[in-house]
Amino acid sequence: MIDLGGTQPPWPTRAADRFAACLAHAARSKDLWRVPAPQGEEGLRNRIGERFGLEPADITITSGIRAAALTYSRECKHILVERPTFPGVLHALGHSRAEVQQADWKQLLHGEIPAESAVWLTSPFRNPDGATLSAADHAALEDRAAAGHRVVVNAAYAWFADALQSVNGADTLGSFHKIAGHGVRLGWVHSRSYFERAVPELLGTTPPRVWQCAWSLFLDEEEFAILAASSVTSSRDAGLAFAEQARKRLGWHCPEGPHLLLRLKPGVTEDDAVSRLRAGGYSVAKGSAFGSPEPAIRISFLGVDPEDAATFADSAQTVALLAGPIGSDR
Numbered sequence: 001m002i003d004l005g006g007t008q009p010p011w012p013t014r015a016a017d018r019f020a021a022c023l024a025h026a027a028r029s030k031d032l033w034r035v036p037a038p039q040g041e042e043g044l045r046n047r048i049g050e051r052f053g054l055e056p057a058d059i060t061i062t063s064g065i066r067a068a069a070l071t072y073s074r075e076c077k078h079i080l081v082e083r084p085t086f087p088g089v090l091h092a093l094g095h096s097r098a099e100v101q102q103a104d105w106k107q108l109l110h111g112e113i114p115a116e117s118a119v120w121l122t123s124p125f126r127n128p129d130g131a132t133l134s135a136a137d138h139a140a141l142e143d144r145a146a147a148g149h150r151v152v153v154n155a156a157y158a159w160f161a162d163a164l165q166s167v168n169g170a171d172t173l174g175s176f177h178k179i180a181g182h183g184v185r186l187g188w189v190h191s192r193s194y195f196e197r198a199v200p201e202l203l204g205t206t207p208p209r210v211w212q213c214a215w216s217l218f219l220d221e222e223e224f225a226i227l228a229a230s231s232v233t234s235s236r237d238a239g240l241a242f243a244e245q246a247r248k249r250l251g252w253h254c255p256e257g258p259h260l261l262l263r264l265k266p267g268v269t270e271d272d273a274v275s276r277l278r279a280g281g282y283s284v285a286k287g288s289a290f291g292s293p294e295p296a297i298r299i300s301f302l303g304v305d306p307e308d309a310a311t312f313a314d315s316a317q318t319v320a321l322l323a324g325p326i327g328s329d330r
């Protein structure tokens with residue numbers, strides 16, 4: 001079975017060995033076990049700041065994007081979340097007293113929205129369709145922030161872009177999940193105000209200081225670059241191989257990115273598409289799981305061999321069931 005469902009590739013052995021050494025080193029520091037660092041380990045904030053061009057003093061370490069979402073769900077009365085989006089965020093936001101509504105980027109950026117709303121969207125490479133904010137979208141979001149809205153940009157896929165373009169006045173959220181896997185439970189928020197506002201969540205959810213220190217040491221090592229490349233480069237190569245073959249074979253113009261939303265041919269249901277692709281040896285996700293605006297499947301190139309990605313573009317099931325990428329016209 002070729003997994004186009006977004007399963008994280010296994011860590012290269014060299015990277016796992018080096019991380020284990022960093023963790024052992026951090027674990028021997030007595031202070032890390034007994035002195036708290038509420039905003040997060042300074043070394044780690046510095047490394048993240050260097051990597052993404054962010055001010056370390058404005059970075060707070062979190063247990064990831066969904067952990068950071070808990071603060072917005074406690075604090076904000078109205079939260080407008082992009083549609084489509086990664087459903088894990090809706091689970092994290094959806095169990096609060098906040099009124100959570102979904103809308104497309106046009107509405108989030110230019111429509112009428114309640115005063116002092118939080119506006120939540122993902123860029124670069126939104127999961128599921130790979131959408132990335134344009135320069136004009138950045139300006140519209142800066143206007144939203146200036147008008148008193150709380151703009152939150154989920155930059156989980158910043159690792160996959162050459163540079164992170166942050167939005168002035170917005171909170172930018174990052175995560176190590178897409179580099180290291182589900183179990184890493186480590187992320188950050190870059191914001192002028194998040195740290196003070198997030199104290200109740202940080203008291204209970206901040207990742208252990210030893211863990212943070214181990215990551216800070218590991219980020220300086222060559223093996224971290226190997227780990228990041230194993231996710232980013234393989235996904236990019238597979239995406240390019242798919243796009244190239246889909247252009248030649250099907251005439252599609254696919255946006256660049258680690259995942260794509262592919263619309264279904266008329267009369268094909270998502271259940272049909274998923275089961276017929278599975279019978280053909282491909283595992284994919286339903287677009288509706290992400291709030292796709294029309295029947296679709298979501299494919300991810302994470303951990304996919306470029307040859308397999310190209311073969312998928314050629315497969316009989318793809319030709320019979322799929323009509324092309326959603327969002328390539330943005």
Ligand SMILES: Cc1ncc(COP(=O)(O)O)c(C=O)c1O
Pocket residue numbers: 063064065066067086088122126127154156174175176177182186187
């Ligand atoms: C857009 C997006 N945000 C967040 C996450 C999860 O990040 P975290 O584990 O830090 O909550 C994912 C994982 O797939 C994602 O696609």
